[in-house]
Amino acid sequence: MSKDSQMRAAINQKLIEMGERDRLKELLRAKLVECGWKDQLKAHCKDVIREKGLEHITVEDLVAEITPKGRALVPDSVKKELLQRIKTFLAQHSTL
Amino acid sequence: MKMEDMSLSGLDNTKLEALAQDIYSDLVEDACLGLCFEVHRAVKQGYFFLDDTDQESMKDFEIVDQPGVDIFGQVYNQWKNKECVCPNCNRSIAASRFAPHLEKCLGMGRNSSRIANRRIASSNNMNNKSESDQEDNDDVNDNDWSYGSEKKAKKRKSDKNPNSPRRSKSVKHKNVLLGPKPCCRSGSSVRAVER
Numbered sequence: 122m123s124k125d126s127q128m129r130a131a132i133n134q135k136l137i138e139m140g141e142r143d144r145l146k147e148l149l150r151a152k153l154v155e156c157g158w159k160d161q162l163k164a165h166c167k168d169v170i171r172e173k174g175l176e177h178i179t180v181e182d183l184v185a186e187i188t189p190k191g192r193a194l195v196p197d198s199v200k201k202e203l204l205q206r207i208k209t210f211l212a213q214h215s216t217l
Numbered sequence: 218m219k220m221e222d223m224s225l226s227g228l229d230n231t232k233l234e235a236l237a238q239d240i241y242s243d244l245v246e247d248a249c250l251g252l253c254f255e256v257h258r259a260v261k262q263g264y265f266f267l268d269d270t271d272q273e274s275m276k277d278f279e280i281v282d283q284p285g286v287d288i289f290g291q292v293y294n295q296w297k298n299k300e301c302v303c304p305n306c307n308r309s310i311a312a313s314r315f316a317p318h319l320e321k322c323l324g325m326g327r328n329s330s331r332i333a334n335r336r337i338a339s340s341n342n343m344n345n346k347s348e349s350d351q352e353d354n355d356d357v358n359d360n361d362w363s364y365g366s367e368k369k370a371k372k373r374k375s376d377k378n379p380n381s382p383r384r385s386k387s388v389k390h391k392n393v394l395l396g397p398k399p400c401c402r403s404g405s406s407v408r409a410v411e412r
Contacts, residue, residue, distance in 0.1 A: 125232075129236060129239075132236065133240070136240070142244075145244055146244055146247060146248070149244050149245070149248055150248055150251070153248060159252065162249075162252055163252070163256065166252075166256045167265075167266075170256075170260060170265070175260060175266075178257070178260055179257075180253060180254070180257050183253040183256060183257055184249075184250065184253050187249055187252065187253050187256075188246065188249045188250070188253075191245065191248070191249035191252070192242075192245055192246075192249070195245060200241070203241055203244065204237050204238070204241055207237040207240050207241060208233065208234075208237050211233060211236065211237060
């Protein structure tokens, strides 16, 4: 197992070093805005804040409420495209 | 780290798939966290609910979709058929023709000086022609000057190019202008002769 985790760490490092991770992050962000995911979640945020009270809301509250919903709301097309790009990267840089 | 340990090509597809899923999952979580921080800051700085308006105001600014009216609800061809009174000549002019009329009427604008010059030229011609009938000596000279109208047109154009004021031009040409109708041609054909 440690070989695997070492390898994963190495892959992640390569992802970051080559700037690919940032590019993927930007791509994901742009796609999520485009498809309305951000607006949907923002509306959900408004409900949560109204519920908990404007003064007492904390980052932890928001994270706990938003993250699971956020994961579920990502459209399939966006998910597929991102996975495709990741797999392409892994295939191109399989030997380290 | 030894080279052979690090090779991915030895990995089977499921592990590759799982790795890709993990990376994707991290990216999504980053996006969610980014949104949470953005929202939290907006709440604490007080601008999160800034763009919310109450229902009544929303109704006031709704997009209008009726025929004959633009999206704000204003009538946009309201002024097409209206007439305006010219302050200079006190005539009633249609709204769409008002600006060009005002240009000519007030003597400002690009074309009005040309038209005025032509009118002066033609009126001088009429005056000079009637005079020359009475005077004998000048008859001979008149014939010489008959094609001088073309010359005058050429001269006029070359004088126009440096920024000479209108008045000196028309004064100059008063002396030169003799001869028949050709100088009363419309502006475009005069220019054609000059070229």
